[in-house]
Amino acid sequence: MSTSTAARSRQAWIFLTPLLVVLALVAAWPLARTIWFSLTDANINDLSAAKWVGFENYWGDYGLFGNSADTNGFWAGEWGTAILNTLKFASVSVTLETLLGLAVALLLNQEFKGRTFVRAAVLIPWAIPTIVSAKIWGWMLHDQFGIVNQWLLDFHLIHDRIAWTANMDYAMWTVVMVDVWKTTPFMTLLILAALQTCPKDCYEAARVDGVHPFRVFWNITLPFIKPALMVAVIFRLLDALRVFDLIYVLTSNSDSTISMSGYVQRQMVDNGYVGLGSAASTVLFLIIGGCTIAYMRLSRATGRNND
Amino acid sequence: AGVTLTISCGTVGQDYEWCKRATGDWAKKTGNQVKHLSVPASTTDILGLYRRMFAAKSSDVDVVVVDVVWPGIIKDHLIDLKPYSKGIESQHFPAIVKNNTVDGKLLAMPWFTDAGLLFYRKDLLDKYKLSPPKTWAELEAAATTIQAGERKAGVSDFQGFVFQGKAYEGLTCDAVEWVASNGGGTIVDSKGDITINNPKAAAALDMAAKWVGKITPPGVLNYAEEDARGVFQTGKAAFMRNWPYAWSLAQGNDSVIKGKVAVSALPAGEGGKAAAALGGWQLAVPKYSKHPAEAADLVMYLTSEAVQKDRAIGGSYNPTYPSLYKDKDVLAANPFFGSLYDVFINATPRPSTVTGLKYNEVSQAFWQATHNVLEGKQSGADSVKALEARLKQIKRQGW
Amino acid sequence: MNYATQQKLGRILLYVAAIVISAISVFPFIYAISTSLKTGSDLFNPALWPKAPTFSNYLSLFQTAEQPFGRHLLNSIMVSTGVVALSLFLSLTAAYALGRIQFKGRGLLLAAILSVSMFPQVAVLSGMFELIRFLGLYNKAVGLILPYMIFTLPFTVWVLTTFMKQLPKELEEAAIMDGCSPWRILKDVFMPLLWPALVSTGLLAFIAAWNEFLFALTFILDNQERTVPVSISLLSGASKYDIPWGNIMAASVIVTIPLIVLVLIFQKKIVSGLTAGAVKG
């Protein structure tokens, strides 16, 4: 639209400048450092002694891939497990959060008494610092003095206490459950905002047409909130693929639940291998980028692109 | 008018109170000033913070607290205290001093020590007519008896034995105790050779794995100190492996087991002798301090016998001077110090000094291997074999 | 079933769902409150209500002079507010450009902005540490505002861009015809319509900044300058192993309250600013 496209795009750049300046300031150096470190043997002990090693951190006997220690195959190794764990965690938790977030947002979009209260209540899980909420859940899920086991026992739903966070069959699902509890509000809030942009008259038309509510949702609401939903999912996906705190606090960095970020943390901070850790971060970055692109492609393909 | 030093010696609570008192005294005495830098509660967080500050050559801190396993890791960033100690280190526990000495440099002064202990319910032992276990097998037998009895008596979730089974440094401590007490060595010996792949070590791990689900709740795989204490202190366990701190809490006024608890050295393995993991903290001075002399002086003051005695009496901190374990004021305040003297003096250090920078990685590999065995994913033998390979890879050209 | 009963039934279901959801959301918080009122061995008791409720955990938080929790709260409020204000400002202007103007490199720019938040936080920590020291922001609470931009900006820019795109084109055109500068369009026409999105993203950014731990821990050493999550992690019990549950829970309850207050204040704005009546078809 509008007049000269050139003038408009000049305006665009003017409007973008402050953002770009700040982003360049805060992001450029740290990110460049990370990528540079990933090509060196930097150790936290003395970063200035870092030596260029090329792609050794990525590939080779001591690298992320092709590591000679992975005698049982790459996917059984530490890094392979971390990748699998993370993908499993991210896909399940993001799916659940999206569905639940949608449901809750639709609920909150209704007029009813006490909506104010429910809206505040729903946000609480997100508001509690992750570290704290993970600890609360760790405590509540404790096999011996956790309230969850206690109640399940009291209601005779189980007859042995369940070691939610220790039993490796449950641990991952427990983490997912807590994550869902914690981050559903994030989805809810964004979806709720998106729901506000749906024009009322289309709903009226649908009502007169006798469109089933489910269909209204599928054919009218969803296309409206789709762009916002996509963004919400992308950011959730980003966060889920970088999950660390929650797993660390709930199940510690044990091999069964370690995430890619956990691996980065382990190599970079605990072991001090800044080079290897940076390489893992970079791979993580590439995986996240890949997942994001795949997701965008997928959701574009399943519906008309209304851009 | 003197200089201002910044010390990081613990956060709120008892640690901080004691530290503040002692540094205040020193400040008054020397005319310098001392500021306190509070650090997170988590050991890992503290280390991470220090390493980042050291990497930036930050002079923000002049005296730091150092965990017993750290000297090897941060050795390049601490000054040698020998010139300032004037030989006083010889009066401390030699094991700790050795631990703190890297490449001939005394990097940290011992401040207080810690060792793994066995806590038990003496009322229950009496009830079932058992004596305190001397070996792991006895412990297992006693725990089995008590657990069965108590469960029958109606405490359906009563446990025989709890320890720290979470995949973290605590498990390394526990497992080092099992292995060492079974005659399986200390993972890496003092020469730096990897010794873990031996049948005794494998047997020790298998032994612990057998407990899980039998006398120990499966949840122990995710227990840290407080989880174990929680179970024990609510009267739901007969035995507990923990650090001395649990003592005063278990004897606290609101504790349901007050007066029913006793402490002993950890059991020994078949044909081995009891081993307790060495814990505790040291004080050190970073290279980047602008006032190393004053800082070293403060360290010497804080680790002096007089100050340690004070802390032992008032705060139950285990002193690092053997002489203080015979001091009657100290013993009056902490009766078990005397009986456990051997435990403290013979505590088994983790292979932190020899593995240096790579200690964390070694420990990680070790606790993970142990965790795998506890989970039942691997047998002890397979696990130590794999661990050996893993450690070799970590070692590369050398520690 | 007739429409009226159907509607009534729908209402009932609605309330049931609302109650269930609120209960699940709030329960751990209630549990935290209850724990914060417990002390000693009571902490290990699974019962929801403490045997002897006490406020001592709360009092002790504010009584330690060396760990001024009140001051930390203020720092957190200041930092988070600053982060929200700055990131909303920056991203609102950027979103206008990205959402409403077609120009070359738009897609690439969006992707680049997004990619900034694809690195794990630990990975950028050392670089950021150097940057902070270089800029002289080390050890200053306000100094945290800048590094926090790295995770709030991509998010706010993307969300606002999406919402900005959805506003009817005719409104912008009407404003252009009224002689509005782009800035004026943004401020007087779009912003009021974007309230739900602004408030939602603002809240989310606020919470993210409020709960951030790693940067706050690493870039601040001065006790006066810390923020609450670090403050909570600094709480410790009598010894190294002893976790001060009561205090931690009390602190968590306190830090959650400002956020609840925020939600209540901005309540109305979360649902408003509809474009109803603006344009036909």
Place this chain on the structure above:
Amino acid sequence: MSQIVFKNIQKIYPGATTPTINNANLTIEDGEFCVFVGPSGCGKSTLLRMVAGLEDISSGDLSISGVRVNDMAPAQRGVAMVFQSYALYPHMTVGENMAFGLKVLGSDAADIKRRVDQAAEVLQLTPLMDRLPKELSGGQRQRVAIGRAIVKEPKVFLFDEPLSNLDAALRVQTRIEIAKLHKRINTASMIYVTHDQVEAMTLADKIVLLHTGKLVQERGSVAQVGSPLTLYNRPQSRFVAEFIGSPKMNVLPAKVSSASSTGLAIQVGGNTLNAAVDASGLKGQDVFIGIRPEHVVLLPEGSSTGDNRVSGRIEYLEKLGDATLLYVELATGLPSITVRLEGTHSLSIGREVQFLIPAEHVHAFGTDDMALPRLGDLPS
């Protein structure tokens, strides 16, 4: 069977102090074509939306086919609606928009396609089937909205100004299409809101004219209900008389000189006029007389003066092609009147002209603004 009955319907919008719709009573017979007209903002859309079930009814009863529907879901009322704001689904193409209602009903695909294609053909939308609403012109959007309703063939049609953005040719064509549709599905009732007199006149079996402003409170929402010609020829009140017909009726204050059941003689600005109305019920000496612009006859220059004649000066003049509108200033103190003459005339502004006001075309209203019954046999 789709009779629609409004009984004492009232609507007060939340926050409003006075009712928007007041005491509306009305019956629309099965198969009838009913047109709502009235000034902008009088509540036509509101009334229509109440039938659709989109607007709560504050009080009164609305029934369709004998069933009270106040609390019935819109979907169950068997209505289809064209919205004044179009309400197109922005994410669906033209074709999808039109097919959606049928898909929902579960019609089979071939049938849907046939009906949609047919409607598209009629509405000249065929080349646009794959466009999104935002790529359409105003009139095209409106046609899609109409198409959406047409394809459904429900028992009650609700149209809210469906043709207001169409050009004359398309408008006539679509109007005829709607009339045909109505004939074809002759059990379907239609309610049609329009502000276009021609549409109202040509389509309606029954016109409902709504009051606006304070008349709503005083006399209820419905001003008059009747066939188009009844409203044109026998308006019940001055409000109706002035509203129906374009250009609007000229209304002049007058003094009564004689009044009886067979006629009325009045004085307007010095001239005597006769009106063929039954003035037996008249009270007082003051009346208003009304004469439609198309009923005023231009007399040739130099005609003799006499009864039912007025003269004036052309103030302004508009040429419409097929007709000419004159705005004529009468004697001072009187409002100027509009005159519509067929064809094009060579008149110019400022000229003095003389008109005949035929007695049989004169309307008269009492001071209460109610009409006196007209005499004679008028078409209805």
Place this chain on the structure above:
Amino acid sequence: MSQIVFKNIQKIYPGATTPTINNANLTIEDGEFCVFVGPSGCGKSTLLRMVAGLEDISSGDLSISGVRVNDMAPAQRGVAMVFQSYALYPHMTVGENMAFGLKVLGSDAADIKRRVDQAAEVLQLTPLMDRLPKELSGGQRQRVAIGRAIVKEPKVFLFDEPLSNLDAALRVQTRIEIAKLHKRINTASMIYVTHDQVEAMTLADKIVLLHTGKLVQERGSVAQVGSPLTLYNRPQSRFVAEFIGSPKMNVLPAKVSSASSTGLAIQVGGNTLNAAVDASGLKGQDVFIGIRPEHVVLLPEGSSTGDNRVSGRIEYLEKLGDATLLYVELATGLPSITVRLEGTHSLSIGREVQFLIPAEHVHAFGTDDMALPRLGDLPS
């Protein structure tokens, strides 16, 4: 000084294959009132939006007051616009909506208030000043949109179907208001899009009729430019002839029997008709003749047959009050024709009737659809 010149203007929407506006050439003089008409979707709004600066011009030059404005920002062009879709600011009240443009210009508060109040008065919006758009009826929204433009008193006004949702009375009134506005600020040019013939005829100094469909490609967007009566009386092509006038002109295929510069004689379904057109340029034997419904004269029953007479059967009939429309079936093979008779007539469907088709009212078009020049002195 606000002459607007379109030079070879072309507009191709992104993604479209054919231009929506093609080769448009047009000059709108300073102070002129120009009306764009054309079928729905022909590009009226597009053309208007190009003047406003809201739509890029694909090629060609647009200048206002002699300055090329292709690349000038809308705000700098000194234009005000009423949008077809209203585009009200949903979060502002009616009053704020109207005042906003002035506020942006920095007018002083008292002045803003005065102008807004005055516009509100004229548009009957005064009681609604504090409402939000969503609480308004369709017509009320439209009036707010008009008000928003009026208060600004710019040098070029752009109106896109500003009256399409208003009732007849308000429509006339607002129309007159706009005409007055135009007179008052007589340096302001106005471009006005409408589909209402009466509006076009009464308001326009100049009408621009736009082509649609493939004619756009073949002959350019502009079909004819001229005064209202020129378009009515001397349409240049069949497209124009059929578009202007309502009901639309009847067009019948015919065979030429004789053609000269003083007239044309043709055969239509066995009858001979004469047309007062200059047929000297005619090639071939086939023509189309056109006659407007209002120009067909009903002959009394039993009139003799002869030239310029046709007879047929009434197929359908519509009573408008002031006029009657007949749809008459002529001889087989010919399309049926529409006839408009003044007043109400007692005719009924199925009756046989006879008409006179006056030669001076007959239009004739060649096979290329271009009109033959009409003879005689026609008003323009």
